[in-house]
Amino acid sequence: MITKDTRFLIVGLGLIGGSYACALSKQGFHVDAIDLQQESLDYAKAQGMIKHGATLGNELIQQADVIILAVYPNAILPWIKQHQSLIKTNALLTDVCGVKQGIVEDVQAILRSDLEFIASHPMAGKEVSGVQYADDTIFHNANFIITPTGNNTISAIECMQEFAELLGFANISILDPMEHDKMIGFVSQLTHAIAVSLMNTNDNTHLVDYTGDSFRDLTRIARINEVLWSELFFMNKDILIREIEDFVAEINHLKNTLQNNDEKELKRLFVQATERRKLFDR
Template identity: 60%
Template sequence: MINKDMKFFIVGLGLLGGAYAKALKKNGYTVYAADINEDSIEYALENNIIDEGAVSDYNSLIEKADVIISGLYPTAMVGWLRENQKYFKKGCIITDVSGVKRGIADKVQGFLSEDVEFISSHPMAGKEVSGVRNSDENIFKIANFIITPTEKNTPEGIKFARELGEILGFRNITQLSLEEHDKMIGFVSQLTHVIAVSLMNTNDNTHLVEYTGDSFRDLTRIAKINEVLWSELFLLNKEILVKEIDDFAAELNNFREKLVNEDVEGMKKLFIQSTERRKLFDRKDVKNRK
């Protein structure tokens, strides 16, 4: 379905938008881009990451695009698509990188015309830095790509999203409903960020860096966080995330009780259970690297 003649337009040339652009250019596709940061566009042009780009007056680039990829924050994406849909080519396919789907993907599909298709997807990849200068298409090689279709999507649109994930180089491509995605992401991504942030904010000892080992560094790596983006993502998924926080707090209290009561056997059972569950991830990682 995706052929070499197709032209891609990326709005939001940040970390993920830049990685998409690099991967697509590497595979021989024509890539256009728009960003509010002129330095990002200039850098991308100078380094052959994109073919054409602009910070304004880019309507002609949109009109030439067969595929539009939004690298914008979720709510900004909704506004941009609504405002610029009059420039979309008939038959154009639109996709995104948004980390939350409910209230975003369905809203977009509600106002777009029927001669274009929005198929939502989520690249489960990233770094603790931002911007096209830090983008790296190789982050997709160890990452998962989730397609989140609705009843409004066509088989062709879903096939397109899967092919895009393959072209970008994702190691694993799966499909979830909007609801399943947000429930899953509330646990595996958002809760883990809450834990990392909370752990980092529990102790303000500036000398901790002199004493910590790898375990603390690994657990708090994602505490270096984009406060604007993640505040938005958390609020968009508030109900699910609050439940995950409550469930985690209950499990933490369960562990505390066993420790207070010196319940050694109870603690051992928790250690054994966590070890067995973690081994499932290790086996999956080995399988995907083969």
Template identity: 50%
Template sequence: MSPKAMDMNSLHPRWAGSRCVFGIVGLGVMGGSFAARLRQLGYKVYGMDLDPDTLKYALEQGIIDSGSPDPAQILPLCDVVIFCLYPTRIQPWIETHQQDLKPGALLLEISGVKTGITQPLQELVRPDCELLSIHPMCGRESQGIRYSDPKIFDGANFLIIPTSRNTPESRRFVQGLARELGCGTISELDPESHDRMIGFLSQLTHVIAVSLMNTHENSHLVQYTGDSFRDLTRIARINENMWPELFLLNRDILLEETDQFLAAVQQFRDMLAAGDRQGMKEAMIESTKRREKFG
């Protein structure tokens, strides 16, 4: 256990020192990455997943200490439980299994949408436990534990989405956890602000990538592809089960962002149609200035 981990966990006696044990629910890309990094840091990590092949791989690769498809065998051992499930699967999971949670357990959920998710989950969780929403901004377009990588946390932005139901201790604990994971900027947002931000920075960009790839049949252009096309369409390799769920959970905000994007495209098209060289030049200068702020 690193000295940093000891300092972090001393903030709350329920999650103290080397006794802090993590449970990961769902060993996909993010769950596997969490587990692998936490084990690197010296924590004991248990995995829960319904797929026996996933559990076998996680054990063989040293990603987890032990695992089971049956949460009743794992939850009583875990001080902190991290949910790496699709958003709509978390509530029924808690309803079914929370009687097996260790008293005083801290629950962390990482779903990509928070409004309509965080508060109902907090109201559902046993009163002796606490649920805090987080969002490490380091997902991958690939699916499955074989694409997990503890290095995805290195320098990544990390969002904490607390509500009035969360304690100062849990917020400080997770701030320390994010630093240990290797994340860069750590920020706190309310659920609505999170969803508005994510609607633009993540969801709209995925809509654009999917739409660009589906503009017309383009496989005959593979041998001519340059960096610009590859960069723009990397995230078009998308999890078709998870992303529609996220889009629908954040539908109103994503519709607003999509309408604003369509208006911007229409404005640029009008300048092109009118031969407005100066207008296009000014738009490009403005976009360059804005892009520079993102590094």
């Protein structure tokens, strides 16, 4: 249960970590932060997002009731290994990572028995990074996914549901880590792969003065953090490769439809896409 006495520690003050800090501090919660960049900590403190910040923060770790690991995927397990001896008994840990398999089980396998790690994924963001772009409104009407395992307690799941509600998420779902990664491989990673591939198709920079909304909408997420997304793609590569193969098959079907002058099938594809897209406008 989250109360006004709950102390939050955010490890990693990027866009999501900073937006979490902004949302929680606005509601009167005590929020501390650890980040390798002193400039990020100074900015967050000046903006009233956090009470205290440190680049190491052993004391902050000892005081935290809820620790949010808003760091790159490959940094989660090493951070816990290095710092879990400092964490107070019964503290709850969570993350913001876009891939769960290979993280959740590994963390839970090495975690102290008096601590609990429950993974979660805020389906929100921007095409920019850094605490200076923190914006708590990105969570409003967004989706939030909790990915518990059999090692998690009901109380931890309920705590994360309460946490998501506090931040303004409109839809809160519970998936196991494998279901999450299958879903995210399609709705997030494949879409980023398509946007990146579209921008890398020939040299299209000379078209900047001629594009309309359709091109800008399709390629907005091609402004990508190459370090973060390389980790995410490789961690989920088997699922993502299958999604890419399915997409290539569909593109080839559309190409063959044109080559065969099959107007009826082309219209059917358009109608099917339109009907499916309507479901996302609810």
